[in-house]
Amino acid sequence: MSKPQFTDRYEQFIAQIERHERAIRGVVRSMLPSSQDADDVMQEVCLACWNKFADFAPDGSEDAFFRWACVVARFEVLKHRRKCARDRLVLSEETIQLLSAEAEQRVSRAELERQVLEDCLGTLQPSDRRLILSIHVRGDSVAKTARQLGQNVRRLYSLVNVLRDRLGDCVRNKLADRGVA
Amino acid sequence: MREELRILARAYADGEITDSQLQRLEYILRGEPAARQRYLEEMSLINSLEEYSLSVDTPRAERIRETNHIWIIYKMAAALWLVIAAFFVFSNTSSQGPDFTRLQFLVMPAAIHFVLIGVLGRITVEVDHICIKVGMGPFKSKTRIEDVQSIRTCTIRPIRDLWGWGWRRRMDGTRGFIGDGNEGFEFTRSDGKRTVVTARDPQRFVDFVQRLKANETSVNGEKKE
Numbered sequence: 001m002s003k004p005q006f007t008d009r010y011e012q013f014i015a016q017i018e019r020h021e022r023a024i025r026g027v028v029r030s031m032l033p034s035s036q037d038a039d040d041v042m043q044e045v046c047l048a049c050w051n052k053f054a055d056f057a058p059d060g061s062e063d064a065f066f067r068w069a070c071v072v073a074r075f076e077v078l079k080h081r082r083k084c085a086r087d088r089l090v091l092s093e094e095t096i097q098l099l100s101a102e103a104e105q106r107v108s109r110a111e112l113e114r115q116v117l118e119d120c121l122g123t124l125q126p127s128d129r130r131l132i133l134s135i136h137v138r139g140d141s142v143a144k145t146a147r148q149l150g151q152n153v154r155r156l157y158s159l160v161n162v163l164r165d166r167l168g169d170c171v172r173n174k175l176a177d178r179g180v181a
Numbered sequence: 182m183r184e185e186l187r188i189l190a191r192a193y194a195d196g197e198i199t200d201s202q203l204q205r206l207e208y209i210l211r212g213e214p215a216a217r218q219r220y221l222e223e224m225s226l227i228n229s230l231e232e233y234s235l236s237v238d239t240p241r242a243e244r245i246r247e248t249n250h251i252w253i254i255y256k257m258a259a260a261l262w263l264v265i266a267a268f269f270v271f272s273n274t275s276s277q278g279p280d281f282t283r284l285q286f287l288v289m290p291a292a293i294h295f296v297l298i299g300v301l302g303r304i305t306v307e308v309d310h311i312c313i314k315v316g317m318g319p320f321k322s323k324t325r326i327e328d329v330q331s332i333r334t335c336t337i338r339p340i341r342d343l344w345g346w347g348w349r350r351r352m353d354g355t356r357g358f359i360g361d362g363n364e365g366f367e368f369t370r371s372d373g374k375r376t377v378v379t380a381r382d383p384q385r386f387v388d389f390v391q392r393l394k395a396n397e398t399s400v401n402g403e404k405k406e
Binding site: 022025026029030033034035038088089091092094095098099102103106109110113114117118121126127130131132133134135136137140141142143145148149150161164167168171 | 191193196199207211217220229235312397
């Protein structure tokens, strides 16, 4: 491949990855037990997609790259699972296969959920909003956060779950208002 | 079933699921397509929260705490008790010389005085995602982060600025929690009231509160690119 061709191909790849990275990560995260695992797998997915990008044949549809990348992602998730299943509790290969197919299908709904979540966060008290967001800073568990705040783990867990319930209900209601089933 | 699935999905997403819970989760997910949809909905919420917290540069949940003893009060108390002790020993000197046995009457009141200073003579300052807590001994004052209008480090001259150490209040309404040292921070509330606090590492408190405030601004619309 000549240098201009390579650059052109590379730019195409970057454009596709940038466009679909969030959706691919959503699919990957739904199968793994932590955001750290999802970040590790996403690195591998990007690398594998680039290595195999020459095999990618767009069929003209808008989400062709996403569907192709999801196949690569599923393979990388299973590879990661084999590595970490010895020391961590991860869903089985069969369940991952089942979930990944359905996660790919609901990607447009997941994007809508993400959009309305921003409005729903605005309905929380500022201190609750800061808490729920800081709990979800990647790499921090609820137990670790409880230690850092000097709080009881169970108490913090139940508070976080109340806030998650409130946000989940708000997202569902807002989507129902928009006519999304 | 719905509630159970929610609990299991969250435990999995938080990386805190137990072996038996995972088996139960697998059983539910394999059996019901509707359960898989609910599971994915839950995971989508958590993934969105993780993404969003990153996009608005959310500070990690933490609590910064510092305790400063007001050593000058201990020193003044020690000096006071030395003077009292000297007075006791030498005020009633007989021909046999100073009477050191009289010191035993001072032990109890001095001990009580020092215990009281130990309890009251320290300034504690604590900041978390909810509020700034400042206190002297058991007396604490809380200011919610959203009520903090501005915060900055400052140099404090206890005598000149606030007429001494400990809990202070100036005529203009400025409150002070003054311990040892000249370093500290001051914050202004949205009602215009100022509070001055001494701290060994004031920049740490100021940076943390400013990050919380900046995050608040991002969440309220001016989202970081």
